[in-house]
Amino acid sequence: MSGARLIVIGASAGAVQALLALLPSLPASFPLPMLVVVHVPSDRDNVLVPLLQAKCRLLVKEAEDKEPILGGVIYFAPSDYHLLVEAEGTLALSTDEQVNYSRPSIDVLFESAADAYGAGVVGVVMTGANHDGAAGLKAVLDAGGVAIIQDRTEAYATAMPDAALEACPTAFTMTLDSIASYLSSLGAA
Amino acid sequence: MSEIEDLEIQLLLEALYQRYHYDFRHYARASIKRRLTQARSQLGFPSISAMQDRVLHDPAMLPRLLGFLTVQVSEMFRDPSYFRALREKVVPHLRTYPSLKVWIAGCSTGEEVYSLAILFREEGLYDRTIFYATDINPEALAAAEAGVYALDRIRKFTENHQKSGGRSSLSDYYTAAYGRAVFDKSLRNRVVFSDHSLVTDAVFAEMHLISCRNVMIYFDRPLQDRAIGLFRESLTRKGFLGLGSKESLRFSAHAAAFSEFAAEEKIYQRREP
Numbered sequence: 001m002s003g004a005r006l007i008v009i010g011a012s013a014g015a016v017q018a019l020l021a022l023l024p025s026l027p028a029s030f031p032l033p034m035l036v037v038v039h040v041p042s043d044r045d046n047v048l049v050p051l052l053q054a055k056c057r058l059l060v061k062e063a064e065d066k067e068p069i070l071g072g073v074i075y076f077a078p079s080d081y082h083l084l085v086e087a088e089g090t091l092a093l094s095t096d097e098q099v100n101y102s103r104p105s106i107d108v109l110f111e112s113a114a115d116a117y118g119a120g121v122v123g124v125v126m127t128g129a130n131h132d133g134a135a136g137l138k139a140v141l142d143a144g145g146v147a148i149i150q151d152r153t154e155a156y157a158t159a160m161p162d163a164a165l166e167a168c169p170t171a172f173t174m175t176l177d178s179i180a181s182y183l184s185s186l187g188a189a
Numbered sequence: 190m191s192e193i194e195d196l197e198i199q200l201l202l203e204a205l206y207q208r209y210h211y212d213f214r215h216y217a218r219a220s221i222k223r224r225l226t227q228a229r230s231q232l233g234f235p236s237i238s239a240m241q242d243r244v245l246h247d248p249a250m251l252p253r254l255l256g257f258l259t260v261q262v263s264e265m266f267r268d269p270s271y272f273r274a275l276r277e278k279v280v281p282h283l284r285t286y287p288s289l290k291v292w293i294a295g296c297s298t299g300e301e302v303y304s305l306a307i308l309f310r311e312e313g314l315y316d317r318t319i320f321y322a323t324d325i326n327p328e329a330l331a332a333a334e335a336g337v338y339a340l341d342r343i344r345k346f347t348e349n350h351q352k353s354g355g356r357s358s359l360s361d362y363y364t365a366a367y368g369r370a371v372f373d374k375s376l377r378n379r380v381v382f383s384d385h386s387l388v389t390d391a392v393f394a395e396m397h398l399i400s401c402r403n404v405m406i407y408f409d410r411p412l413q414d415r416a417i418g419l420f421r422e423s424l425t426r427k428g429f430l431g432l433g434s435k436e437s438l439r440f441s442a443h444a445a446a447f448s449e450f451a452a453e454e455k456i457y458q459r460r461e462p
């Protein structure tokens with residue numbers, strides 16, 4: 001049994017390979033909703049969603065404003081919009097200023113998720129060459145949620161996992177393989 | 190801790206409404222909370238309540254807080270495909286009217302206003318159009334009326350203008366001086382800038398086109414419905430409503446009153462009553 005209700009994932013440089021290694025391994029019966037922020041240049045928006053949809057057993061879609069958050073769906077933040085979680089279980093978009101030079105920002109997603117879902121959040125920070133996600137992962141931990149960081153030895157870019165680990169020394173570090181089996185086990189409970 | 194902060198936020202929003210009639214009580218909570226927490230730390234208050242105390246007693250504090258509460262991110266010809274669709278698909282319909290009214294709701298610092306004015310000029314419609322540019326942030330409205338932008342933003346504006354199917358050079362419309370681009374007065378001699386809230390104010394004229402982009406994402410669902418209700422009442426038969434690229438009428442109570450005119454570009458048309 002676990003109290004997990006929502007999974008949030010953030011990745012930057014190297015994200016595509018990492019997500020391709022992680023998301024397709026999730027079973028079709030995976031019951032939790034998953035929200036993903038990836039930093040991509042704003043003119044390359046929609047490539048990731050169809051690419052992953054083709055490989056995943058779960059529904060992969062771009063998040064829409066005021067959309068209800070449903071289990072078994074993987075929502076991606078649209079490029080150039082922040083993605084936030086509302087307490088009543090809906091998604092919200094915003095065009096607020098960039099945070100950590102990024103829009104969407106991982107911190108913005110994680111902090112709002114921690115605020116709305118408290119201890120029910122599992123946060124995963126993966127490969128990336130910046131510091132986005134560190135403060136957000138700390139917010140997840142502070143709210144009683146689970147914090148996971150991709151093992152730096154297999155990350156394409158280590159700055160983001162390193163920054164997250166520095167902000168959250170008690171987080172679990174895991175390889176993509178173990179992240180995949182951990183997430184799958186949340187579903188099996 | 191977070192629960193107390195939620196309560197403080199609720200009280201602050203109530204105070205702003207009671208004292209100044211600014212109604213943020215039904216804005217999407219997650220982002221308003223983020224911005225108020227930012228305001229608290231950047232303005233150096235120990236708590237949201239302390240900030241509330243100050244703004245209640247010191248009206249000079251209000252504009253500073255409004256700066257945090259209203260997001261002023263904009264760009265000329267933002268999402269060029271939207272403006273291209275207006276140009277190619279909506280303008281042919283607008284041409285059939287002898288005079289036109291256009292409402293830019295939540296016009297922020299004016300980028301969208303000048304984009305539409307330029308587009309209408311290029312399409313030969315400017316002189317028969319009245320534009321209403323409205324917002325709740327007085328500083329943003331003043332900036333919109335001034336039409337002065339940092340020169341380093343012009344490159345992006347020019348690129349967007351070209352991608353939107355621009356028929357002229359953007360540089361025809363501004364003069365560059367001291368690192369700033371000053372847009373031509375003639376682009377706003379048919380624009381009425383005014384303070385209007387989609388939350389608390391009523392319909393004020395009958396419109397052929399309403400452009401309201403990236404404003405309603407900041408509202409909760411019932412408030413979105415109120416705003417869309419205003420647009421519905423305000424539009425002429427078969428009038429057009431343009432939204433931001435990630436907004437839609439899909440979750441709205443008024444969805445049935447509109448048809449999708451250019452679905453990808455989020456342009457809707459009011460159905461016949």
Ligand SMILES: C[S@@+](CC[C@H](N)C(=O)[O-])C[C@H]1O[C@@H](n2cnc3c(N)ncnc32)[C@H](O)[C@@H]1O
Pocket residue numbers: 095259260261262263264267294295296297298300301323324325326329385386387388389401402403404407433
């Ligand atoms: C992100 S900006 C959008 C600017 C522009 N429409 C665009 O898409 O580039 C949002 C604007 O909505 C305005 N706004 C917020 N609440 C409003 C309300 N109740 N009525 C009218 N405008 C509002 C804000 O002041 C801000 O200027």
